[in-house]
Amino acid sequence: MSKSTPHETGRPDPELPRGVALAWGIAANPQRGPKRELSIERIVEAAIEIADAEGLGAVSMSRVAASLGFTTMSLYRYVTSKDDLILLMAEDATLIAVPDETVERIWRDGITAWVSALRTAYREHPWLVDVPISGAPITPNSLTIVDWFLREVRSLPLTDGEKMSALLLCTSYVRATSAQERDLGAAAEASDPADVSGENFFEVLTELVTPERFPxxxxxxxxxxxxxxxxxxxxxxxxxxxFGLQRILDGIEHHIGRVESGVPVVSATPLPPQLDLPRDAKVREAAKARREAEKALREAQKREREAIKHALEREKHAREKAARGT
Structure with missing residues (x-):
């Protein structure tokens, strides 16, 4: 979070949301408050400690206030809403050390370093994947991340829009894979890790997944x-x-090659408009038969899933019984 001193010149607050202005350090200080040892920095730090330990859902104004030994109303003098608090938490958690600009490397290595730094932030604060995306980055730390990415691709023959699209692609990839990694880690902690990896179900799956059905x-x-x-x-x-990151970079590199060779980049062909099917008896009869077939398929798939579930449960119980016998 920005450590700039809030303005004390008497100028009005800029036309920014309160939380964003707090992140920039240009929001007015509360006129009245409790003991001076309470500050926005301490509030955000306490909230992050709770989120790191228990997840974003555990964070509330009352919980943070209690952890600091103050009343909930004391916090509202500094941070006026929970949404603002979450914004400030995300801003602080994404404070990334940007490499010195004198570091020279090819653009692929630069983006890889950028992605790695962002992924580290998500690993250190897994709750970041639960923070809703509400718009374009406009806080100082988030803009620093954008600026670093643009530095790494500054020499590429891409338009400004293409550079921003590449940034969005890489950011989305880090966020999605971080969410998956967080969820798998939580599942492994809550149960047998071999259940999560699928090892415990290998033998039964080799019987169920036959070459005839799953060639x-x-x-x-x-x-x-x-x-x-x-x-x-x-x-x-x-x-x-x-693997996924390198394929993303391969795609960007392929696009760069097309641009440099002068090959026109053709936009995707729009989907054809929805056709109006003739309303005759045979069409209605065929559509009805299709819906009935789809319903029957869904029911058969449901029975299949239940059978697989029961098979896995029997296999698990058999293993547990064998383990008790030993």
């Missing part, structure tokens, strides 16, 4: 490429993350 998945499963054999797998997402 392409079956050999992958048998080779340990989908669910690892017991004792051989782990919940490690680094390789998957690196």
């Amino acid at each position: 392409y998945l079956s050999p992958l499963l048998a080779a340990g490429g989908y669910v690892s054999e017991p004792g051989t797998g782990s919940i490690d997402t680094d390789d998957d993350f690196e």
Whole structure:
């Protein structure tokens, strides 16, 4: 969060939302407040400690106030809403050390370093993935992140819009994979990690996933490429993350090559308009038959899922019974 001194010149607050103005350090100080040891910085720090330990859902104005030994109304003199508090928490949690501008590297390495720094912030504060995206970044730390990315792609023959689209693509990738990693980690802590990785279900799945029904998945499963054999797998997402990132960079590089070679970039063909089907008896009869078939398929799929669930439960119970017997 910005450490700038709030303006004391008597000028009116700028036309910014209260939370954003607080992040920039240009919002007016509260006229009255409790003991001077309470500050916006302390409030945000306490809120982050709660979120790091228990998740964003555990953060409330009353909870933060209690952790600091003040009343809830005392906090409202500094931060006027929970939404503003969450904004300031996200701003503080994304304070990233930007490398010195004298560091020279190719643009792929620069974006990789940028992505790595952003991913580290999400790993240190997993609740960041739960903060709603409400608009374009306009706080100082978030704009610093944008500025760093634009520095790494400054020499590329891309339009301003394409550079911002590339930034959005990379940001979305980090956010989505961080959410997945956070959820998998939480599931592993709450249960058997081998359940999460699928190792415990390898044997039963090899019986259920037959070549006749799953001709392409079956050999992958048998080779340990989908669910690892017991004792051989782990919940490690680094390789998957690196693969995805490099393919994103490959795509950007391919686009750059097209631009440099003068190949026109054709926009996607718009989807055709919805056709008005003739309203005759045969069309209605065929549509009705299709809906009935789709309903029957959904019911069969539901029965299949239930059968698989029961098979997995039986397999788990058998393992537990065998373990007790030993």
